[in-house]
Amino acid sequence: MKNKLLIHVRNIMMIVKLFCTKELYFSLGLMAFSALLAPLGTWLFKLLIDDLAFVHSASAVTHKLVVIIAGYTVLKILLEWFEHITAHINNRLKYNINREFIRQVNKKLSVISMEQLENPAVYDLLDRVQSNVNKGILSYINNSLSVVLPVFSIISYILLLININLYFPLIAVLATVPYLLLMNAQGKKSYFQAVEQSKPLRRLNYMYDVLTSRRYAKEIRMFGLIDYFNDRTEEIRKDLWKEKFRLLLHYTLGGAFVDIFRNIALGICLLMTCIGVLENRMSIGDVMLVITSMHAITDGLSSMVNKISSMNNYTLYMEDMMDFLDIPEDTGGGHKKIVDAPTIHFKHVDFKYPNSQTHTLKNIDITINKGEKIALVGENGSGKTTFINVLLGLYKPTSGEVLIGGDPLADVIDDFRTKTVCVFQNFIKYQFSVADNIKAGNFGEDFHKQSLRIFNMDSFISNLPQGLDTQLGQLENNDVELSGGQWQRLAIARALSRAETEILIMDEPTASLDPKVETQIYEEFSALCENKTAIMISHRLGVTMLCDKIYVFDQGEICEFGSHAELMNRRGKYYQMYSAQSYLYA
Numbered sequence: 001m002k003n004k005l006l007i008h009v010r011n012i013m014m015i016v017k018l019f020c021t022k023e024l025y026f027s028l029g030l031m032a033f034s035a036l037l038a039p040l041g042t043w044l045f046k047l048l049i050d051d052l053a054f055v056h057s058a059s060a061v062t063h064k065l066v067v068i069i070a071g072y073t074v075l076k077i078l079l080e081w082f083e084h085i086t087a088h089i090n091n092r093l094k095y096n097i098n099r100e101f102i103r104q105v106n107k108k109l110s111v112i113s114m115e116q117l118e119n120p121a122v123y124d125l126l127d128r129v130q131s132n133v134n135k136g137i138l139s140y141i142n143n144s145l146s147v148v149l150p151v152f153s154i155i156s157y158i159l160l161l162i163n164i165n166l167y168f169p170l171i172a173v174l175a176t177v178p179y180l181l182l183m184n185a186q187g188k189k190s191y192f193q194a195v196e197q198s199k200p201l202r203r204l205n206y207m208y209d210v211l212t213s214r215r216y217a218k219e220i221r222m223f224g225l226i227d228y229f230n231d232r233t234e235e236i237r238k239d240l241w242k243e244k245f246r247l248l249l250h251y252t253l254g255g256a257f258v259d260i261f262r263n264i265a266l267g268i269c270l271l272m273t274c275i276g277v278l279e280n281r282m283s284i285g286d287v288m289l290v291i292t293s294m295h296a297i298t299d300g301l302s303s304m305v306n307k308i309s310s311m312n313n314y315t316l317y318m319e320d321m322m323d324f325l326d327i328p329e330d331t332g333g334g335h336k337k338i339v340d341a342p343t344i345h346f347k348h349v350d351f352k353y354p355n356s357q358t359h360t361l362k363n364i365d366i367t368i369n370k371g372e373k374i375a376l377v378g379e380n381g382s383g384k385t386t387f388i389n390v391l392l393g394l395y396k397p398t399s400g401e402v403l404i405g406g407d408p409l410a411d412v413i414d415d416f417r418t419k420t421v422c423v424f425q426n427f428i429k430y431q432f433s434v435a436d437n438i439k440a441g442n443f444g445e446d447f448h449k450q451s452l453r454i455f456n457m458d459s460f461i462s463n464l465p466q467g468l469d470t471q472l473g474q475l476e477n478n479d480v481e482l483s484g485g486q487w488q489r490l491a492i493a494r495a496l497s498r499a500e501t502e503i504l505i506m507d508e509p510t511a512s513l514d515p516k517v518e519t520q521i522y523e524e525f526s527a528l529c530e531n532k533t534a535i536m537i538s539h540r541l542g543v544t545m546l547c548d549k550i551y552v553f554d555q556g557e558i559c560e561f562g563s564h565a566e567l568m569n570r571r572g573k574y575y576q577m578y579s580a581q582s583y584l585y586a
């Protein structure tokens with residue numbers, strides 16, 4: 001177990017490095033000043049009571065009394081002002097930290113390798129980071145301030161109390177020890193509970209999503225699944241809360257028990273002070289001062305202990321943040337090497353998904369030359385999309401190698417990705433304007449308008465209410481929702497918007513298109529892919545006739561390849577698949 005103090009120092013340094021702003025220093029200064037002024041108020045109040053004890057008529061209001069009341073009033077005004085200003089600065093501080101935190105997490109998320117994202121332990125960590133660390137960092141900072149600040153006022157109150165009785169501060173400190181032990185134990189328990197509950201919580205959030213999301217609404221209603229999902233959600237929620245309530249009950253009972261020590265300590269000091277007043281050794285003002293100071297010391301210490309224990313608790317969340325920042329990144333190799341000729345060579349590639357027992361790709365050994373038009377066909381689950389994932393460097397081969405122009409993919413991946421566009425099977429339907437949807441394919445930059453000429457995209461867009469500026473989706477009332485096929489056409493237009501693309505990959509490009517647009521795509525195919533390497537995955541074998549070569553996948557292996565004519569002559573798997581669909585192309 002590492003030294004906790006060192007861990008706190010390291011965490012605070014990380015926070016300061018990542019998030020520190022002038023607001024933090026200003027807020028710290030104001031809070032320290034307020035903490036020093038508070039005991040001064042108690043002391044003025046004691047003087048006031050002692051003075052009053054000797055005044056017997058209104059006319060005898062002494063000059064000293066007026067000065068004390070004025071001083072006390074000014075002090076109170078100042079303290080309240082500081083409180084308001086600190087609250088305002090803290091809000092700005094929270095906003096800055098929040099913004100910076102989200103930026104850091106998003107930056108990291110975008111470079112975590114796909115293999116890591118497949119790992120359930122990493123997924124749990126991401127969940128914990130996203131749901132806890134934001135809160136954790138803010139609490140950590142607030143707590144570290146709150147640990148330091150009471151020190152000033154506690155010392156001032158101890159000095160006030162020592163004047164009355166040397167042992168009172170010691171009694172106050174000892175009375176807080178049980179609280180320290182309790183808080184330490186509870187902080188650890190609640191973290192481990194959070195870790196344990198992260199999996200069922202993720203399932204619960206998924207169920208909420210299924211129940212409330214617009215995209216599932218149709219199916220949920222049609223299959224009458226509301227009660228079924230509500231019951232399953234309730235089951236998970238009940239289990240989670242049973243455990244949470246158990247821990248909360250421990251907190252409540254433990255808190256009630258340790259409070260006894262603090263109140264007994266206060267009782268003892270009060271009794272000794274009252275005896276002192278009766279014996280004329282102490283004043284009435286001293287009684288008020290003892291009560292206020294004892295409360296201030298025990299509350300201050302409890303709050304410090306509470307904050308330290310929360311810091312320990314949040315240290316574990318901070319550890320999550322550190323682990324998160326340490327997750328290996330898919331930096332794309334970080335190489336500046338340029339792809340000369342984008343010849344793709346899969347050299348005896350095997351691939352297995354991280355959580356899978358079997359290989360999804362087996363001994364794939366093919367070369368795709370620059371400018372070739374390739375079709376990948378095969379039954380569902382035969383490995384076509386996985387082949388593309390490995391080609392794009394989203395997953396690394398388990399064995400074998402992918403070479404681009406003779407260089408290992410990792411060495412040229414940055415340049416390869418700028419020269420390659422892919423329309424994924426589950427492409428994103430951005431709830432942006434049409435123009436922004438297309439720009440997303442061109443690194444967010446303006447695009448070449450001729451990319452819209454394909455299969456009448458330009459006339460389709462000009463018929464939309466605001467043309468290229470039409471907002472798509474369902475975020476606002478006037479947004480326009482497209483059909484599945486229209487979204488798919490837009491996704492293809494997005495892919496073609498980047499003029500310098502050399503490799504065009506399309507996974508099921510015509511799946512949602514009507515036969516008219518599909519035919520149009522086939523007619524325009526050569527123009528679309530002019531001078532480009534094109535790789536198409538398709539179950540509709542009409543497109544394969546336009547390709548130079550067809551690779552037939554079967555259970556992760558390439559069982560046949562050749563041109564349409566060659567494969568038809570061969571009368572193997574491709575022939576069977578094509579014959580089954582031939583009525584479509586008659």
Ligand SMILES: Nc1ncnc2c1ncn2[C@@H]1O[C@H](COP(=O)(O)OP(=O)(O)OP(=O)(O)O)[C@@H](O)[C@H]1O
Nearest residue numbers: 353355356360378379380381382383384385386387
């Ligand atoms: N992330 C994943 N983790 C584990 N196994 C996966 C993952 N993605 C796909 N698989 C498995 O890999 C196999 C090949 O899937 P892939 O998506 O490559 O097939 P496909 O030929 O593209 O299928 P389809 O024609 O249905 O799109 C399937 O058995 C699938 O279950």
